[in-house]
Amino acid sequence: MKKKTPNKKTPSLKRMTIKNTATIERLRTETLPAKEIKPVKQLICLLGDERLVKEYSTLFQSHGIAVLELKSLASLKTSAKKITVAFELTMLADEQKAINLQVLDEMLPEQTPIVLSSITSTLLLQTHTLKHRDRFIGLAAFPTLLAHQLVELAPSLHTSKATADTVTALFTSVKKETAMVQDSVGMVMPRILCQIINEALFTVQNDVSSPRDIDEAMKYGTNYPHGPISWGELIGFNNVVTVLDALYHNHHEERYRVAPLLRQMVIAGVFWKPKE
């Protein structure tokens, strides 16, 4: 068998064969003073999009980790000290999310890491007015992806090594691999996936083919795990549009323009269903 190694033989392309960004490199190389690790009883606090809270809650509980699904911020008061890691899983970075983050930052002990969905707005932007920016780390919390073995994390310029390590260790303890990417709108998997789904909807809109045939073509012509339109439906087309709009506003590029049909489907709440 031929061994596949990263292409390191091309000095002229060095500029393009990208090294990890400074932030990620720093987190990787920095060492923390050795500390006695005391076994702590984990308590994960979750709030945000109901469905994502359910998915992450199930993941942690299935590995015997206690979970607190937070219905209101007021209920945080009594348990704040016992929480070991908090998750804010609202996809859209709106005012409510900003309030949630601020309250979490004020109430939780300052060493407690806070993991937040950073797909539609960067971690840097979402945390730049908060007091303890070093304890936050971004997460590609996106429907359907938790079924797989890897979670995508994004540290900001302020994220501390301790935060990154604690959160990585937490995911390792529930048998998930992690990948660190640069803090950016859409991150990696949601960005690629939403663009594929968007193109599929443009293809429907242009009457090039039927939704069913488009899904079949992508499954059997290129081995995609799901047809893009069924996948969009599983994710929720509203979530797909939220990510695409964020990319569009972030890049100001027509490339991320949402297929008008896709937006109409979200507004109407009428989704295509494959016929059996």
Added chain:
Amino acid sequence: MAISIGIVGAGTMGAGIAHIAALKKFNVQLYDINDEVIRRSVEKINFEMKKSVDKNKISDDDMKQAITRIKKRTNLNDLDTCDIIIEAVLEDIKVKRDLFKKLDQIAHHTAILATNTSSLSVTSIASATKKPERVVGMHFFNPVHLMNLVEIVKGARTSDDTIKSATAIAEQLGKKTVQVKDTPGFIVNRVARPFYGEALKILGENIATIEEIDRIVKKSGGFKMGPFELMDLIGNDVNFSVTSSIYEQMFHDPRFRPSQIQQQYVEAGLLGKKTKIGFYNYDDK
């Protein structure tokens, strides 16, 4: 009566179609201008079928019979009795149009003329003939005996009967079919563009490395291959030219803009597996 299928061009795709057609008991007329190309092509079919025999997917007898069903042709006129002729020559509109003009004269008047083009206009190829209604796109995927799909492409003047017959033949070849209008990239090559293009753009924005993007796409998205592995497998030259062609045909719609990074890999000769180096290094060591 077995269906007689003519295949023009004995390269990778032509050989692949001949392979599955012979196993499905079609009479195959495999044409190429160069008899050496045909000889090598049949050798390759032999080799691939042998692998299927070793895996007990087909019997030794199946293989022997299939091979005898493939007739080597170097005279295009020998395709005059075919029920369907599938063209799989190089992706050049002038070459294909000239060929279809000839096939239109040679082929039986009821025969279907199909093109396996992946990036050219079926409508334009069809208009080189006097009967564009019998011309259809049948887009197979490489490797043909493993990829279970054929895109049936309806040109502007393709008749419904031609679509029906082409679909039926593809199904008899054991393939799933999808119907698509003649538009740039059809379904698969169009909808798959962001898989490569967005990954290249993410790389260009320095968000993650090649290896990390591939790892994330496979292990967080559940894809069988990462975009950079797949581009290396397809060949950066081929992938870049498909993207560029769709971009041109879409009148520079920015969604399809090719990547400067990939262009430079092509210019540098870092084409992927076939040059042993691309985004990854495939040296034997």
